[in-house]
Amino acid sequence: MLLSGLFQPLVSGTDGDMLIAGVFVLLLGLLGGVLLWKSTYDKNNRVVYMGLGFSLMGGSIYLIFLIS
Numbered sequence: 001m002l003l004s005g006l007f008q009p010l011v012s013g014t015d016g017d018m019l020i021a022g023v024f025v026l027l028l029g030l031l032g033g034v035l036l037w038k039s040t041y042d043k044n045n046r047v048v049y050m051g052l053g054f055s056l057m058g059g060s061i062y063l064i065f066l067i068s
Helices: 003-012 019-039 046-067
Strands: none
Touching: 003 019, 019 046
Protein backbone atom coordinates (compact mmCIF):
# COMPACT_ATOMS: atom_id res chain seq x y z
CA MET A 1 0.00 0.00 0.00
CA LEU A 2 2.73 2.47 0.88
CA LEU A 3 4.69 1.62 -2.25
CA SER A 4 1.76 2.76 -4.37
CA GLY A 5 2.74 6.33 -3.57
CA LEU A 6 6.24 5.68 -4.91
CA PHE A 7 5.09 4.12 -8.17
CA GLN A 8 2.30 6.61 -8.87
CA PRO A 9 4.48 9.06 -10.87
CA LEU A 10 5.75 6.22 -13.04
CA VAL A 11 2.26 4.95 -13.84
CA SER A 12 0.57 8.30 -14.39
CA GLY A 13 3.47 9.97 -16.22
CA THR A 14 3.61 12.99 -13.93
CA ASP A 15 6.76 14.59 -12.55
CA GLY A 16 6.21 13.41 -8.97
CA ASP A 17 6.19 16.69 -7.05
CA MET A 18 3.59 15.42 -4.62
CA LEU A 19 5.42 12.15 -3.97
CA ILE A 20 6.64 13.09 -0.49
CA ALA A 21 3.26 14.50 0.51
CA GLY A 22 1.46 11.39 -0.72
CA VAL A 23 3.73 9.03 1.16
CA PHE A 24 3.38 11.19 4.29
CA VAL A 25 -0.42 11.04 4.06
CA LEU A 26 -0.32 7.25 3.69
CA LEU A 27 2.00 6.91 6.68
CA LEU A 28 -0.20 9.21 8.75
CA GLY A 29 -3.27 7.11 8.02
CA LEU A 30 -1.38 3.90 8.74
CA LEU A 31 -0.15 5.22 12.08
CA GLY A 32 -3.68 6.25 12.99
CA GLY A 33 -4.92 2.77 12.15
CA VAL A 34 -2.20 1.16 14.26
CA LEU A 35 -3.13 3.34 17.22
CA LEU A 36 -6.80 2.42 16.83
CA TRP A 37 -5.85 -1.25 16.74
CA LYS A 38 -3.67 -0.79 19.81
CA SER A 39 -6.57 0.84 21.66
CA THR A 40 -8.52 -2.43 21.45
CA TYR A 41 -5.84 -4.31 23.40
CA ASP A 42 -4.59 -1.78 25.96
CA LYS A 43 -7.15 -1.26 28.71
CA ASN A 44 -5.20 1.41 30.61
CA ASN A 45 -4.68 3.93 27.79
CA ARG A 46 -7.64 3.05 25.57
CA VAL A 47 -9.06 6.56 25.35
CA VAL A 48 -5.69 8.12 24.60
CA TYR A 49 -4.87 5.69 21.79
CA MET A 50 -8.37 5.96 20.34
CA GLY A 51 -8.29 9.76 20.40
CA LEU A 52 -4.88 9.93 18.79
CA GLY A 53 -5.80 7.31 16.22
CA PHE A 54 -8.96 9.08 15.12
CA SER A 55 -7.13 12.42 15.10
CA LEU A 56 -4.37 11.10 12.85
CA MET A 57 -6.84 9.42 10.51
CA GLY A 58 -8.90 12.60 10.37
CA GLY A 59 -5.77 14.60 9.58
CA SER A 60 -4.93 12.12 6.85
CA ILE A 61 -8.39 12.45 5.29
CA TYR A 62 -8.14 16.25 5.49
CA LEU A 63 -4.77 16.19 3.71
CA ILE A 64 -6.15 13.85 1.04
CA PHE A 65 -8.95 16.32 0.28
CA LEU A 66 -6.49 19.22 0.42
CA ILE A 67 -4.09 17.61 -2.04
CA SER A 68 -6.75 16.46 -4.46
